[in-house]
Amino acid sequence: MFLYAYEILGLFKIVADKTxxxxxxxxxxxxxxxxxxxxxxxFYHQKDIKLENLIIKQGEQIMLNSVExxxxEIMVNCGVLRNHQNHSFTLPLSxxxxxxxxDDEHIYTLKEIxxxxxxxxxxxxxxxxxxxxKWDLTNPFPKGFYGAVILKPVYEIQGVMKFRKDIVRILPSLDVEVKDITDSYDSNWFLQLLSTQDLFEMTSKEFPVVAEVIxxxxxxxxxxxxxxxxKTIVIHKKCQASRILASEIRSNFPKRHFLIPxxxxxxxxxxxxxFPTPYDLGIAKSEKEPLHVVATKAFHSPHDELSSVSAGDQFLVQHSQTTEVLCEGIKKVVNVLACEKILKKSYEAALLPLYMEGDFVExxxxxxxxxxxxxxxxxxLPFNVKVSVRDLFTEEDILAATPGLRLEEAITDSYLLISDFANPKECWEIPAGRVNMTVQLVNNLSGDPGSFLVKTLVEEIPEEQYYMMRRYENSFSYPPPRPPKHPSVEETKLSLLNLAEEKTVGLPKSPKSLHVDRSKKLHSSQAGLDSKVPVGCQNDLADLEKDKRKTGKTAVAGTSASTEIFKNEKRQK
Structure with a gap:
């Protein structure tokens, strides 16, 4: 048996209850x-449920949405999904x-569970x-344990005492007798405490309010x-605000994650x-500019109609298409990526199979x-960047110290707009779902507060919250299934050391948009890079290699709430 704080880092899948x-x-x-x-x-039912205008079939998934x-009569509002259409109905409590x-395929934090x-x-x-x-954290479970765990919550009571502002926590193990004296006292004598979530659940008409931070x-x-x-604060309103979810570029864990306003x-x-495959190149290309990449892994095509790739080959990505190949005397249609291979003084058409395992660097x-x-x-998005000029309007720019950032997606999140009561014109956006705060409402703010300046901060979020945000946001697209590998396929991973041994090859004359500045001198650490790769690409490869050597640490904080966890007998044998 183990006792853990319920905000322990980790994501869990639920095992459906068989009772x-x-x-x-x-x-x-x-x-x-x-x-x-x-x-x-x-839930699902063991038999058909016949309603007035609908039959719920045996085993059909029923979603319970609300009770009203x-x-x-108290009824449960339910729904079933058929052919991508939702059919609503109600069921009585009887x-x-x-x-x-x-079965639930979603993943949850321990706190959510x-x-x-x-x-x-x-x-x-x-x-x-x-x-x-993947997280660089101490595993709370016994060494070698890979089974399921049974959760049983252990609760504590939080209360307030008459004329006191601090919160009293009563442990469940405390052996005391409790008498209900609600009818004998005026509830106004006690603090009416609200959490951040309570505030966000208030209606928009109830704002703005004045509150004291407890x-x-x-x-x-x-x-x-x-x-x-x-501190006395003004909570002006609740709102939805956009953020860019970004992750630090590095090859090892843990990575830092940020929400950028x-x-x-x-x-x-x-x-x-x-890019790991030509499939990814096809997704990333844009009409704004040609996508220029260099291959860092060799690939020998099993078909004459398709192109082979050597480490260091450069391509301009064109478009996706289909082509016929001869496979054991039978013509087959395959999906390919049409590219232009950059030669010494010209360009050559190239067809790369989408399933090709070959790494490319932009x-x-x-x-x-x-x-x-x-x-x-x-x-x-996603898009890779590095901070070149820090934010001079903030005291400490936490993004400036990162080696690089991957801007992953734009999200919308819930915020409370809060200001100091003494300075109501300067407001801050406070995330409603990630800030645990308790306040006592003082009164409603009378009069029109007028216009105010909204200030925002870059927020660093832990790995757990990062996965919580991404788990329902994306439906990832995957490349087509790869066919069995041909015996003659050559896979030779290109390292910077390999690059240094190649011969010198120049780029052909290219459009102005693809011009490479050859006058820039190489840094001494890049001097050994193969001149077959243009200067810009040499710098890119060197930067990527440098990032992969860097490591970092993440601090983790716990909380007071706890969950009792019983081991399942299932262990790795």
Whole structure:
């Protein structure tokens, strides 16, 4: 048996409970159902359910969306998905039958499972996902343990005392008698405390409000002069705001992850991207400029109609198409990427199979500096950059020290707009889902607050929250299945040492947009790079190699809440 804080880093998959629920009322009493995406549990029934205008088939997945009173009767709003169309219906609490949990393919944090996914009077079996193995953290489980764990929450009571502002925590092991005296006291004598989530669930009409901070959030990326215990603040409104999710470019874990606001004033320069297959090249190409890459891995084509690749070959990506190849006397149609191979003084057409395993590195000719908004407007994400000019409007720019950043995607998140009561014109966006703060409402703010200046900060998020953001955001596209490898396929990985031994080959005369500045002298650490690769590409390869040697550390903080975990007997043998 183990005892762990429920905010321990790790992502888990839920094992469906095999014990059935016998009525809808039993489900609603045991499981939280609410507006959050976590509050929509799914069940299936052992037999067909015949409704007035719909038949729910045996084994069909039923999603429970909400519970409400309709015509004096408590009903559960449900839905089934058929042919990409949702069909809604209601079931009364008295609905009987054998309802079983559906398999859940999503991944959750331990905190989410404790708050939403553990039924009352039942335990929950979960499995640790392989995402957690990538984090440079101490594994809380015994060495060699690869089985499931059974979660049983241990709760504590948080309360407030009369005329006191601090929060009292009562442990569940405390053996005391409790008497209900609610009817004998005026609840106004006690503090009415609200969490960040409580504030966000208020209606828009209830803002702005004046509040006193009782418990301040932790973290050095927040306006500490505003969010302090005892400080009076103004909560102007709740809002949705956009951020760019970015990750540090490095080959080892842990990587740092950031949320960058559009108002960030630093400037970026482009960094070379790496592509594992021609399929990825086809996705990354744009109409704005040609995609110029250099191959870092050899590939020998098993078909005469397709091109072979040597380490150091350079290509201009054109477009995807199909072509016929002769395979054991039979003509087959394959998907290929049409490119122009850069020779000494000319170009040669090349067809690369999409399934080809060959690494490519982008050659950057663009030396312009960009604002974050310009990058998002002009280029498709994901995109690689490096901070060239730090944000001079912030005290400490945490992005400036990174070797490079991969701008992954634009997201929208929930924020509270907060200001110091003494300076209501200067507001800060505080993330509602990632800041734990407790406040006491003082009163509503009367009068029109007028216009105000909204300030934002770059937020560094831990690995766990990064995966939480990305798990439902993306539906990844994968290249087509690779056919069996041909016996003659040669795979020779190109290293910087290999490059240094190649012969000198120049680029042909190219359009102005592809001009390579040959006058720039190589840094001494790059002097041995093969001159077959242009100067820009030599620098790109050297930078990538340098980044892969760097390491970093991440600090992790725990919390006071805990979960009791029982070992399953399943272990690796």
């Amino acid at each position: 059935p629920y016998l009525t809808m009322e039993e489900i609603t009493r045991a499981i939280r159902i609410g507006p959050s995406r976590l509050g929509h549990p799914c 009173e309709i015509n004096g 609905q009987e039958g054998e309802f079983y949990e559906c 404790v708050q939403w996914k553990i039924p009352k009077n039942r335990t929950r079996t979960v499995k640790l996902t392989d995402f957690s193995n 418990e301040a959030p932790q973290g050095n990326q927040l306006p500490r002069n505003v969010l302090q215990p005892g 559009p108002s960030y004033k630093g400037k970026f320069k482009r960094r070379p991207r790496e 050659v950057i000719h663009d030396k312009k500096q960009y604002q974050i908004s310009e990058l998002c407007a002009q280029f498709h």
